[in-house]
Each structure stands twice: as C-alpha cells, then as structure tokens.
Amino acid sequence: MQATEVENFEYLGKSETVEKQKIITLEDVNIHYGSFHAVKDASLPIYEKQVTAFIGPSGCGKSTVLRSINRMNDMIRGATIDGQVLFHGQDLYAKDVDPVLIRRSIGMVFQKPNPFPKSIYENITWGAKINGFKGDYDELVETSLQKAALWDEVKDKLKQNALQLSGGQQQRLCIARTLAVQPEVILMDEPASALDPIATGRIEELILELKQYYTIVIVTHNMGQASRVSDNTAFFMVDEGRTGYLEEYAPTEQLFLNPAHKKTEEYISGKFG
Structure with missing residues (x-):
C-alpha cells in the first residue's frame, strides 16, 4: 500500500501543506562494492508523480543509489546492499522478488543514448515483445513516441536505423522505449549530460510533461536543471574515506533557497564540486 503523508514546509516566510503519495522508500541503505563502502545509511522517500533529483559531487554515490532502486547494481560483481528499498511497501531485495519484474x-x-542498432519501430517494440505485449504494436509505437515528444520528427521514417538520429533524438527514443513497457517509475542517470543546450532543454521539457503520468528520479550535476525540473532534491556528499552519504533532503525550492546544512549551501553556490 502507498503511504499518504501530509507535510508542512516552511521557508522564506511561506508555508505550504502538501499531501503526497510515497511510492518508494529507502531505509538505511548501505551499498558495498567488495570491501569498499560506497554508500552509507541512505534513507529518503520518493513521491508518486513527482520528480526527485539526486545531486552532489562526483563519487558521492548518487548513481549507485539510483541503480539500487531497480537492482541494476546486481549486475556489478561484488556489489552488496543492506537496508531496505521499498516499492509500494514491498522490499525489492526480498528473496522472492524477481529483479526482471522490478525493471518492468x-x-x-x-x-x-543507447538505442539498439535496429529500426526506430523495433527499438520501441523490443521490450514489449519480451514482456508478452498482446496489443496493437503500431498504436504502442505511436503512443510511446508521442509521449516522448518524438513522433512528429520520426513518424515518416520508422524503418530507419535509430543510430541515424541525432543525439537528442536518440535519448528521447530511449525514453520512448522505456515508456513502451509501461513502467510506474523512470530512473534517469544524467540523461542530458551528453547533449547540447537545445537538446537538453527538450529533455527538461519532456521530464516536466512526463511527471503527470510517471514518478521520475534523476541524477544530475547541473544545478540549474535540478532546480528547474525537480520537486524534491537529495544532496549527497562524500566523507574522507570516499563513502557517499545523504547530507540533506528537502523540497527543491527549500533546499536551493534556504538549505539547512552549510555543506549544501556551499555546494549549490559552487564553492566545491
């Protein structure tokens, strides 16, 4: 079951009461790569149909935490996790949980961008076929590309190899491919870092549109991007032993304009990073 929380946020003289549905909860998450303690004691909520940004300096574990949410770290030899990652109250690391089902x-x-070296059409239908989709594939392709704001650009060249698209188009195709398997949550690991400013702007616009239907978690080094697209922000830091930890979590406006911790303020202001 989803947990409903009513929280009162007060900052810059403003008071806001927000009712939010918690869809994912991280509780005391510790992640190791062999003997290296990559992330320690990370606890935070992720709310339904909102964008949560993970920010912090390189090596602080934000991508590691992101990958723990759909068990992508399982693919890294020697990676282990303690604590709980709850999805609708279900521990995703319980013994009877299939990680393949999680990733659906x-x-x-x-x-x-990592499109398959296949046609645009095949890129969209590939995951759906594996998952046993029984519906209309033409409709699925059109709907997924429309949601990714790509349909008008590619509707007349669906048989074209996806690798012929521009970098920004390829990334939106990858988003459309993800949408085609009908997820509830979309994890984005610096989705615009390899793109030019125009393509980055389109990805940001797309994120804001998609949060009407999906819960989104995004890792970004771009402070402007985090402030523009996210509802909540988690700021990760790294200690002297190179272990990442959660320094501060708050609604984005609060964290950027009135952070509770000095390290958060220093990072956002560009004093280190």
Missing part, C-alpha cells in the same frame, strides 16, 4: 515497473534511461 521501474525503467531506466542512461547517461549516454
């Missing part, structure tokens, strides 16, 4: 509900878009 919690999709992922990576830093660099």
